[in-house]
Amino acid sequence: MDSTTIELPGSRIAAVIQEGDEIRVEFAPAYLVKIMTGSVERTRWHQEGALVFDAANLDDETPLPSLPADCEGGDVGENIYTYRDMVPVPLTSQGRAHCVLRVQGGEIRIDGGGVRLEMRDVPKYIEHIRPS
Numbered sequence: 001m002d003s004t005t006i007e008l009p010g011s012r013i014a015a016v017i018q019e020g021d022e023i024r025v026e027f028a029p030a031y032l033v034k035i036m037t038g039s040v041e042r043t044r045w046h047q048e049g050a051l052v053f054d055a056a057n058l059d060d061e062t063p064l065p066s067l068p069a070d071c072e073g074g075d076v077g078e079n080i081y082t083y084r085d086m087v088p089v090p091l092t093s094q095g096r097a098h099c100v101l102r103v104q105g106g107e108i109r110i111d112g113g114g115v116r117l118e119m120r121d122v123p124k125y126i127e128h129i130r131p132s
Contacts, residue, residue, distance in 0.1 A: 002037055004089040006030045006049075006117075009073045013101065016064055016108055023056040023110050025101065028068070032089065032123055040131050045123035051076065051087065053097055055113030065106030074101035074108075078115050091117040 006027070014028035029046040036043075058064070073085045078093035097115035101108040 002035065004032055004034045006087040006089060007033055008071045008076075008085045008087065008101065011071045012068055013071050013103060013108070014068045016058070016067065018056075018058065021055050021057075023053045023058060023112065025051040025053075025099070025108065025110070027051070030119075031126075033129070042129040044126040044129060046126060047119055047123040048121065049117060049119035051091075051099065052116050052118055053099070053110050053112030053114070054116075056097075057111055059109035059111070062107055062109045064108060065103050067103070069103035069105070072102040072104065074099065076101075076115070087117060089117060089119065091115065 011027050011030045014026040015024075017024045017026065027050065028048050030049055032045040032047060034043045034045060076083045076087050076099045078091070078097045079095045093116070094114045097112040099108065099110050
């Protein structure tokens with residue numbers, strides 16, 4: 001089965017934008033890894049997009065770090081699933097959602113009532129990742 005994921009470590013978080021009860025974590029760029037059925041090789045791509053939380057709140061006790069910054073990793077959760085250091089593409093979920101994204105100088109902590117991934121334009125190829 002073909003699959004695509006965003007690799008959080010190394011992806012660049014450009015901004016966190018709050019409009020009403022919606023919070024957008026903007027990636028510029030996000031780094032994607034694609035796996036094709038039957039292939040031992042993976043491919044890396046880059047693409048801009050946003051992780052969008054609905055009915056969301058930023059953690060008041062954790063000040064936002066200075067952005068833009070490279071993501072060092074973290075967790076994105078939706079309902080009973082927690083994705084560590086990655087986000088599946090596509091992602092759309094209603095119900096409890098959260099994230100804790102680490103960047104140099106701090107963390108971005110969001111809780112919400114739904115999460116979706118909005119990717120822009122088309123992914124651009126970077127390289128093949130061959131097994132060692």
